[in-house]
Amino acid sequence: MPLNILFAASEDRWQAYEAPLREALSDIGQGDANLALDIPAAEVDYIVYAPSSEVQDFMPYTRTKAVLNLWAGVEGVVGNDTLTQPLARMVDDGLTQGMVDWVVGHTMRHHLNTDLHVMNQDGKWRRYVPPLAPDRPVTILGLGALGRACGEALAGLGFPVTGWSRSQKDVEGLRCLSGDEGLVQALSDAQIVILLLPQTPDTENLLNAARLDLLPEGAVIINPGRGPLIDDDALLSALDSGHIGHATLDVFREEPLPAEHPYWAHPKVTVTPHIASETRPKSASRVIAENIRRGEAGEPFVHLVDRSLGY
Missing domain, CATH: 3.40.50.720 (NAD(P)-binding Rossmann-like Domain)
Structure with missing residues (x-):
């Protein structure tokens, strides 16, 4: 059964990320994954996430294996008490x-x-x-x-x-x-x-x-x-x-x-207007896909957030 991957971020981010994410998913053998902006919470396997997303209550996402942050900073989500799934921050060469x-x-x-x-x-x-x-x-x-x-x-x-x-x-x-x-x-x-x-x-x-x-x-x-x-x-x-x-x-x-x-x-x-380093969709998509590959292979996720430290 294809994976359900919810893209929980803004419409402009979706336009920038959809194609590189689909390419990265294809590279790990998940080209048939259902990557979408709207998936019923109980059916979501992974969430590609921006803390500014409308998704703030993670309790309905009972099947979700990991929340994969688009940004390096996680201060906007790490304190969310409803988030019990593994949270990975973005560590990207770009x-x-x-x-x-x-x-x-x-x-x-x-x-x-x-x-x-x-x-x-x-x-x-x-x-x-x-x-x-x-x-x-x-x-x-x-x-x-x-x-x-x-x-x-x-x-x-x-x-x-x-x-x-x-x-x-x-x-x-x-x-x-x-x-x-x-x-x-x-x-x-x-x-x-x-x-x-x-x-x-x-x-x-x-x-x-x-x-x-x-x-x-x-x-x-x-x-x-x-x-x-x-x-x-x-x-x-x-x-x-x-x-x-x-x-x-x-x-x-x-x-x-x-x-x-x-x-x-x-x-x-x-x-300067918060431009020191912007996540690049192509390289960031490969990081996200690698964690999805790991989750499906039963391997440990990388770049996991330590909730006790806050990052």
Whole structure:
């Protein structure tokens, strides 16, 4: 009997994903699967899911073997008490490469102080000679798949990279720290800080006033992770005082960022519209299909969310 796979996401996502998902399912021998936007709950075998979906009560999905998230972030669904099925987050080579591209690009922008010239085409000869990469310490908060990949890429360019995580990790070429004491060390000499942590109760406002004070004067904040990782009022205050030199922010507590938010007009803030890394339908579809293949073969699912940790 063909599998029933519910695509629980928006119509525009369906238009982008239908063809690559069907191709990926065909590649694993499930070309006859019933992939659709509307399937009776009791008949659904797998849910391809966006947390913004209308599906919020998972109790009727009694046959469902797994919920396969389209995005890396699962904070919008992991706390749902009705979700008892296995939940897999998106870990995708395309998403990872996109994040590396964005992070390296903005790190280099700040390292070279490109804005000085791009924003000041006024006939004045402004000489700025940046330090070499080995003299520019970078700290990455979060050493999951994205943080690790970005850290390795920056280390490959010669930057001394410190990676911090709540539990100790070991990544070749990076100084890896953990715990509260490790966080103090990681921030104390960081000229550029990149936030790539998941959003959990433990990480909310991780970068607060006290931790911003630990950074060297003029340090730069780059946040492509999650908006609530930063205490917005504390960051604005640190920018106004000059202690923080600039903040490039791709994620926010409320999205789209309201037009009246002070970040928009602040001269030391760059806003990008949550574009640091977008899930690519073709590569993401292969990740989803692989988990379906595993489920049908009786093999363990990959990229499962640990509900106790929230990611």
